[in-house]
Structures are given as C-alpha cells and as structure tokens.
Amino acid sequence: MMGFIWFWLVAVMIVGYVVLDGFDLGVGVLHLFLVRNESERLATLRSIGPVWDGNEVWLLAGGGTLYFAFPLLYASAFSGFYLPLMIVLWLLVLRGVSLELRNHLDLGVWRSLLDGVFGLASALLAIFYGAALANVLRGVPLQPDGYFFLPLWTNWQPGIAPGILDWYTVIGGLVALIALTLHGALWLTIKTSGDLEQRARRIVTPLWLALVALTVVSLVATIAVRPASLDNYSHYPVTFIVPVGVVASLAALWFWNRNGQPVKAFLASSVYLFFMLAGACWGVYPTLLPATTGSANDITLARAISGPHTLSVGLAWWTFGMALAVAYVVFVYSRFKGKVDAAAPSH
C-alpha cells in the first residue's frame, strides 16, 4: 500500500514539474523565432520571470522525494544515466544563468548570444526529458546487483544493450519538445497581448497537428518496443480512460484555443501532459525501471521501496509540506496573473 501511494506521489511531483517548468521551457524555445523586437522579447521573458525558478523547484523536490522513497531506484538510475543527467545539469545551469544575465546586462550583441543559449538549452532540455522517459519505458541493461551504465548511443536500436539515444527514445524526445513548445505557446496567449498574442495563437495549429501525429507514433512505438506496456490496461480495462483522456484533452485544447479561451486551452494542455505521464507510469507499474536483460533484473516497487517507518513518517510531513507548497504556488500565480506589461519597471 505504501508502495502504491509513494509511486503516485512521486509521479504527481514529476507531473507538477513537467506542467510548470514545461511552459517556461516552451517559452524558451518559442522566443527564438516568435518574437520580432526587443519589447516583445521582454514581454515573453517577463511572462516567466517571476516563476521559472519556482517551477524548477518541483524537479528538486521530486528528486528528493524519489531519493528517500526509492533509494535503490535513485541510486541505480542516476548513476546509470550518468552522462545524460550531467548534460541536463549543464543545460539547466546555462539556461538559468543566460536568462539572469540577459536581464541584468545591456550588452548589444552579447544579448543575442544569451537569448540563443537560453532558447537552445530550453529545447535540448525538453528533448532530454522526453528521451529520459522513453529510456525508462524501453528499459535499461540492469545487472543483477541493480546497477547499469548507459552510453549516450550504441547502434541507435532498442535491444538488450541500447544507448540513451535510439530511434525510440528520439521519438520520445520529439514528443516532449513539441508538447512543451505548444504548452509554452498557450502560456504566451494567456500572458501577452497584441500582435505577439496573435502569433502565439496561430503557431498552436501546426504544433498541435505535429503533436497529434507524434502522440500516435509514440504510442505505436511504445507498444512495439515493450508489448508488456499494455498488460495493466487489459487487466484493468477501466484504465483505458487514460488514452481517452489524452484524446479528449487534445481536442479540448484545439477547441478552446480556436475560441479564444487561452486559460482553458492551457489547462487542457496540462491535462494532456498529465495523462501522457500517468499513462506511461501505469504502463510500467509496479516496475519502476524495467531491465532489457530479463525481467528478473527489473527494479520493482517492492525491491526499491524504503523502510516502512521512513515512509509513514515521510507521508506526514510530505502531505503537510506539499499543501503549503501548493498554497505558495497558487498565491504567487494569483499575484502575477493577467497580461505582462513590458514597459513597467520590475525592481
């Protein structure tokens, strides 16, 4: 029971991270080619200025929760995905610093460089996150002692000894890139005004079409790479609500964006991300990290879970702490609600 609870609590924190940091990553990607002048760029960056570092906190809090609830998974996955994780860290550093620098320095040509770094790091992060999830779904070459080490690539094929990148995980990366860019575009339709808002709304159409196509492709590819992903669904047919939810949220997103209801469209996109992640988690549950070397080596919930006292104590403070955290998040977002004003001084 504790295992079930903590599995989904960690999943909730990951969803929280993807939904929140997802839109500022998407805004980072979009600002490279959506804005036409400095004041539009300012409005774009202002729309995420007060919240982006708070959004990244979800990654830290989620990582910490994973650490104490499933120490074996944390140890195994983090050392096994050593190289891509380090690259993710560098990208996070570069992204945060380039945004901060651009806000403080008025340096002409250097500013364009910083914008480029910010956009590129945002795009690569989205791709890496998608690829990371795909790696988990595909499985990794776990040894009996619970460890593995993945090179960045091998022969680009899923198999017993794959790399971080193969054709399947690249698809995962693309899904994430398009989904988060779309998510960011919807955020901009909420937060910006005028011409920029119109352009953000228009770019939703091609992104949405691409996302629908990629969603289908990724679904088919997942079933092809790991047929067992469907087991839970066929045992509990009621859970086919997840793919239905994916389709419904995509449709709702389209509809509300067309009708000029940006907040609802953004929420639909959040629901889409939720269902995609929840669907993936449900596809592997109760395995946490499948092994390509035979299911005896799988890292399962039962194998990775922390001691019972740790978890019951954790549940008490986690519930309390996250209730507080959600209150802060709601408070901050309500303080900064409405369109951004690019001309106003910040501090």
Added chain:
Amino acid sequence: MNAELIHRLHFAFTVTFHYLFPQLTMGLALLIVVLKTIALRTGLDKWDRAARFWGRIFGINFVFGVVTGIPMEFEFGTNWARFSRLSGGVIGQPLAMEGVFSFFLESAFLGLFLYGEKYLSKKLHWFSAVMVFLGSWISGFFIIVTDAWMQHPVAYAHLPNGQYEVLSFWQLLLNPWGLLQYAHNMTGAVVTASFVMAAVGAFYLLEGRFLSGDADYCRMFLKVGVIAGLISTIVIIFPTGDLHGKYVARHQPAAIAAMEGLFKTETGAGIVLMGQPNEETQQIDNPIVVNDALSFLIYGTTKAEVKGLDQFPRDQWPTTLPLLYYAYHIMAGLGTYFVLLMLGAAFLLWRGTLHRTRWILWLLLISFPLPYIANTAGWMTAEIGRQPWLIYGLMRTSEGYSSMVSAGNGLFTLLGFMGLYTLLGLLFTVLVYREISHGPEPKAKAAIAAD
C-alpha cells in the same frame, strides 16, 4: 586514475563552488529583513531603496545558488550511488524536506519580493522579505541535518537488505551535532554578509559616493555591516565554535587530533598556531605553540590529557591529513582576525570616526573575500575530518561512490563543471560588480525596462 578520488573531487569541487552563493544569501536575507524593518518603522524611503539594492544582489546570488545547487542533489545519485542506495531512507528525508519546505517558500516569496513591490502593501513586502529569510534558513537547516547524520549518525536502524532506516524523525532533525553545526554555520553566513555589506559601504566612502543627505548609503551599510559583523564574529567563536569543537572532540577524537596536528597524546596539550604537519616524522615542523591551551579549550583545564593520533589505528586517521590541518588553521586564524577587525571598526563607529579613518575602511574593503575563505575552510575541516568515513563509523568513503561510473566518465564531467563554473564565476563577478558600482539609487527609465 582512481575512481574514488575523481568522485570525491567531483563533489568537493561542485559543492565548494556552490556554497559561495548560499553563504551570502542566507546572511544577507537576515540583513535585508533588518533594512526592511527599519524602513517600515521609520517610513524613510532610503531604507527601502537600500533593501531593493541588496535584493538585486541577493537575486543574482540566489540564481547562481539555485543553478549550482541542483547538481548537488543529483550527485548523491550520480556519483555516490552505493551510499545513496543504503542511506537514502535516512538522508533522502531531510533532502526532500528541503525541497518541499524551503525551496517552494523561498522561490515564491523571492519572486514577490523582487518583482511584486508595486502590487504589495508595505507590510506584505516586509513579510515577503521575512519569508525569504525563513526559507533560506530552513534550507540551511535541512542540509546541516543531512551532513550531521553523516558526521554523527543517530536514530537509525539497519534493515536486512543493508539499508538504513529512520527510527525517530525528531531525533534525526534534532541531532545535537546538527544543532551545534547549524548555529555555527549560520553565524558564518551572517559573517560573510556583514563583511560584504561593510565592504560596499567602505567602497562608496572611499570613492566619495553616496555621502550625503537622503542617500548616505555608505554610512548606512557600514553601520549595519559593522554591528552585524561584530555580533556574528564573536558568536561564531563563542559560544557556537567553542561548543561545536568540544562536541567534535568527544565524538571524533581522531579528527580533532588531526586538525590540531597532535600526533602524540599529551597532558597539557598545546595549540599549534603555525607550523607544517609532517606525516613522515609525525611532528609539526617549525611550530609556534601556546602551551596547555588545547587541553583548556576542550576540557576546561590546562592539565587534561588530549588523545593524539598515536591512539588511533592508521586506517582511522583522516586521509589528506595536512589539508585538514591547514583548513582548520585557516578557519581559526581568520576567525580571530575577524573579531579584531570588527572590534576596531565598531569602536570607531561608536566614537563617530569610522568614516574618517581610511586605513580601517581599506581593511574592511579588502577583507570581504576572507569570510568566504573561512567558511569554505570550515566546511573542509568538517568533511575531511570525517574521513575515512562517509557515514562516521558505518560506511567508508571507498564503499560509497558509484562503481558503475568509471574514472574516465567522472573526469569528463568534472572537467565540464570546471569549465562551466569558471565561466560562471567570471559572469557573476561582472554582474555583481555592475550592481555595486551602480549603487542603490533607482536606475534610469531605459535600464529599468530592460531589467
């Protein structure tokens, strides 16, 4: 190359660089609360402008602290997998609590503090400063709890699969080692912030800027910096450093012996002020010693016996012993200098002549890097002193690193971090120097728009 060494260097390098930022933000958060409180009580706008100025410095430091802090949490898993696997049930707890209880609070209210002043009432803006302070100090607390458990494991059980589990949540959080270390460490952060504030005040005064009337920031910063500096530099030695040192002496006697360079057990042991430890001959070369002082400081009597390294098997001596010895001596030596400097500055402040005494202004200005060095040296003392243990008495460092990550891969990312952080350090210096040289007065309209 040796993978264990690479993983140790990896963590040491990234955490040392990281801690340059939080030590300022934690101390500065307190001083910003002081400025905001005075602003609220006096209603004078210059205190608000001063708080806004330090808020900008804080903001830059915070971002650098966040981006260099994320790797720290990851490295527990990436570089120290075997350690994390067994101890995650215990130390994962405070680490996760830091995220849940502190980072959300801190980032939310920092956003409000920096961007929301015009939306908030004066009281609510003051409140957001208090919450930022609270968030950053809670954050420090959970990190110390984590480290304290590795230094002095309490309230744990050993499960059949080798993992450690928490037995008492409150004993874990209220580990006496952690409480002492927390008091000592947070005081250290206040020392850094007060030295930086006093140095900026001295800088403006020596430059002849912000001298008068409504914008006499140099006197304001000197006053706040020197008063906070005097209090914190005293408190860091007595009682926090004193109590912490005695506790270490009781529970990690080999570490104390190595820190002091005490190779042989002595009754009436002296304190070595200077000298170079020689591991081959097991003595201090060129020593300058204060007789009996060490016995007195640890046990309160000059004749007490202090165990030397000869009492411990060689495989329990802290590794890299000379580094431990120097780190400790640098910390203690600088700490002594800090008190003297702040006593002098506070005396002149009280006499009303501080702003005219150029030599001490110069000393205050050029001394601002020293608390950073002292804080770093203090952490090195704690962490090297714990060696060869990763969890004191339970797990050796050689048993904790990620065996799947080869030395080659570890070196690759270590070099990557070194390159990246060199760049970061340069950019940080430029950013902060620009803010300081611009000063607390509001920016011109154009510059504001870009901010």
